[in-house]
Amino acid sequence: MKKRRLLIRTTILAVLLIALCYTLYANFFTSKETVAAGKKAPDFVLQDLQGEKHRLSDYRGRGVFLNFWGTYCKPCEREMPAMQRQYEKYKEQGVDILAVNVDETNFAVRQFVKEYGLTFPVMIDKGSQVQNVYGIDQLPATYLIDKNGTVVDVFLGGLDESKIKEYMDEIKP
Numbered sequence: 030m031k032k033r034r035l036l037i038r039t040t041i042l043a044v045l046l047i048a049l050c051y052t053l054y055a056n057f058f059t060s061k062e063t064v065a066a067g068k069k070a071p072d073f074v075l076q077d078l079q080g081e082k083h084r085l086s087d088y089r090g091r092g093v094f095l096n097f098w099g100t101y102c103k104p105c106e107r108e109m110p111a112m113q114r115q116y117e118k119y120k121e122q123g124v125d126i127l128a129v130n131v132d133e134t135n136f137a138v139r140q141f142v143k144e145y146g147l148t149f150p151v152m153i154d155k156g157s158q159v160q161n162v163y164g165i166d167q168l169p170a171t172y173l174i175d176k177n178g179t180v181v182d183v184f185l186g187g188l189d190e191s192k193i194k195e196y197m198d199e200i201k202p
Contacts, residue, residue, distance in 0.1 A: 031195070037172060054118075058100065063163070063164030063165075064162075064163045064164060064172065064180055064183070065180065066180050066182050066183060066184060067180065068083060068179070068180050069178055069179055069181065070095070070172060070174045070178055070180050071085075071159075071177065072084065072085050072086045072119065072178075073085050073158075073159045073162065073164065075121060075129065075152035075153070075154060075159060076152060076153075077150045077151060077152050078135065078138065078139055078142065078151055078152075078153075081150075083127060083150050083152060085098070085127070085174075085178070086175075086178065088125055088127070088155045088174075089176065089177065089178055089202065090123075090176050091123045091124065091125050091176060091202060092119075092123060092124040092125070092173070092174065092175060092176060092197070092199075092200030092201050092202055093124075093125050093126075093127055093172075093173075093174040093200070094112070094116075094124060094125070094126045094127070094171065094173060094174075094193075094196060094197060094200065095129065095171065095172040095173075095174055096108075096112065096126065096128045096129065096169060096170070096171045096172075097129045097131055097154075097159075097160060097163070097165050097168060097169060097170040098125070098128060098129070098131070098168055098169045099130060099131050099168050100130070100133055100137050100138060100140075100141045101133075102168045102169060103169055103187075104168075104169055104186060104187025105169045105187070106190060107187055108169060108187050108189070108193070109128075109141075109145045109147060109189050110145055110146075111145055111188070111189065111190035111193050112126055112128070112149070112188075112193055113145065113146065113148065113149070115149075115190065115193045115194055115197050116148070116149045118194075118197075119201065121151075122201050123135065123176070123201055123202040124197050124200055124201050124202075125147040125149070125150075126150070127150050127152065128147070128149060128150065128151045128152070129152050129153075129154050129159060129160070130151065130153045130154065131154050131160050131165075131168065132153065132154055132155060132156060132157045132158055132160075133153060133169050137155065138151060138153055150174050167185050167186070169185075169187055169188075170183070170184070170185050171183070171184045171185075171188060171196070173196050173199060173200045175200050175201065175202075176200075176202040181199060181200055182196070182199070184196070
């Protein structure tokens with residue numbers, strides 16, 4: 030009985046040690062690519078709340094204000110009304126907003142969209158796959174993508190209306 034208990038404890042300890050080593054290796058020794066200005070924006074396909082699919086590459090020829098956000102994020106909440114106002118001004122000028130929620134429930138996102146009257150495409154990144162491809166660790170994160178699909182600038186943190194307007198002008202085709 031003692032030998033069996035010792036074997037089980039040793040096995041559990043070995044599994045925990047392997048998990049710890051893997052975690053340390055993944056965090057300190059693997060390179061984390063992030064999407065930066067001057068690079069092509071990685072393509073993705075996400076579904077909006079109405080079930081329509083949006084492929085980033087389908088927006089070539091237009092500027093894209095790509096915003097990653099969460100309903101729990103106060104800076105995200107503050108910038109959304111300003112984004113909506115600027116979207117209404119710039120959508121006819123060739124600039125689109127794609128808002129990518131990072132892995133929340135459809136219910137929470139729908140309530141948020143309804144509360145703020147958002148009319149630009151809002152998608153949910155289930156499993157945070159797109160967030161991981163872009164290397165995003167903090168919200169909100171905004172990527173300004175030109176008509177050729179190249180990232181012009183990246184901004185981490187909340188934006189005020191004047192900065193959103195400035196960025197929309199910057200990516201207008």
